[in-house]
Amino acid sequence: MVDDDRSKRLWLIEPKRKTSLSEVIEIQGDAFRMDRTLFRPKSRAYRHPQRSDTGTVWVKGGDKHRLVTVYEQGGQIWHRINGPVPPVGSELQCHLDQEHRVLDSRAHTGMHLLLAAMHQLEAPPLVADPEVKGGGRFRVEVRSWRVDEEALAAWVQRARSFIDADARVEASFVARDAAHHGLDEQRFEEGEGFPGPGGSVRAVTVEGVCSYPCDGTHVDRTGEVEDLLIRETHVSDGGAWVIIGEVPA
Ligand SMILES: [Zn+2]
Structure with a gap:
């Protein structure tokens, strides 16, 4: 994993990307953080806020879940899904809701x-x-x-x-x-x-x-x-x- 802030925000560096294989690296309550994410949170950093992305998340060897929310806090991007929080180290197959x-x-x-x-x-x-x-x-x-x-x-x-x-x-x-x-x-x-x-x-x-x-x-x-x-x-x-x-x- 490249520990460069931009490498984690796939919509900025690979805007056409629709899927990603990501790893859970941190959990906070019912929210988790991945080493890289497709999902854009609502951001006010550039004074052009845009509704956050939606999509689905498959936990490897487990179930498929809808992304409920994605948000930025303390410079990090956090996700919640409509299912149990995947443990640190889980591999997640993420799919963007492309129409949205x-x-x-x-x-x-x-x-x-x-x-x-x-x-x-x-x-x-x-x-x-x-x-x-x-x-x-x-x-x-x-x-x-x-x-x-x-x-x-x-x-x-x-x-x-x-x-x-x-x-x-x-x-x-x-x-x-x-x-x-x-x-x-x-x-x-x-x-x-x-x-x-x-x-x-x-x-x-x-x-x-x-x-x-x-x-x-x-x-x-x-x-x-x-x-x-x-x-x-x-x-x-x-x-x-x-x-x-x-x-x-
Ligand atoms: Zn803009």
Whole structure:
């Protein structure tokens, strides 16, 4: 086992991978940790939280169980299954719920395209972290006291032009101190515009469109997003304009 933090997060280094043979290395209550995992927890490290993955886990010589939850705590990734906790040293055959992952990846790329369109067309600053919610939906909140239908239509139209361009989407790792040069700033009302950990930052680049620090999952080309719709939009009492976007299931 390579004791490098990135080697354990297979969705970052081998995003196409659907199965893994992993070993249980630690138990804490009814949760366990593996030497490497396919399953992405919900993470706020890059200010782009995405619903966690699901899947199944076979304990070698035993039963098949549904993954109930995967979460990050203290920099480690913990799993719970709907069965007894497999003991340390168990070999587990893990299978990703691919349909769930693909829908979230399409929604996440779609969210980047809308954010890029909003940035290009000088949208108000983000008041919350943009988030992939599941069901093909994502949520973006900007500072505004009214819904500006005209601006929203222009952002969606621009985002759709990026989908039509079928641009390549690629993930890479860049040095933290180079991030400010090579990446696009996100206009958050508060906090870091180039979010991510120290050292090395994972960047997701849509060719010719945008490059954001991101630990989410994505499609390979923008055409796979298919379309981008606005499911709901309203202004909260606090002056946040909430936009729920959706990619078709
Ligand atoms: Zn992202």
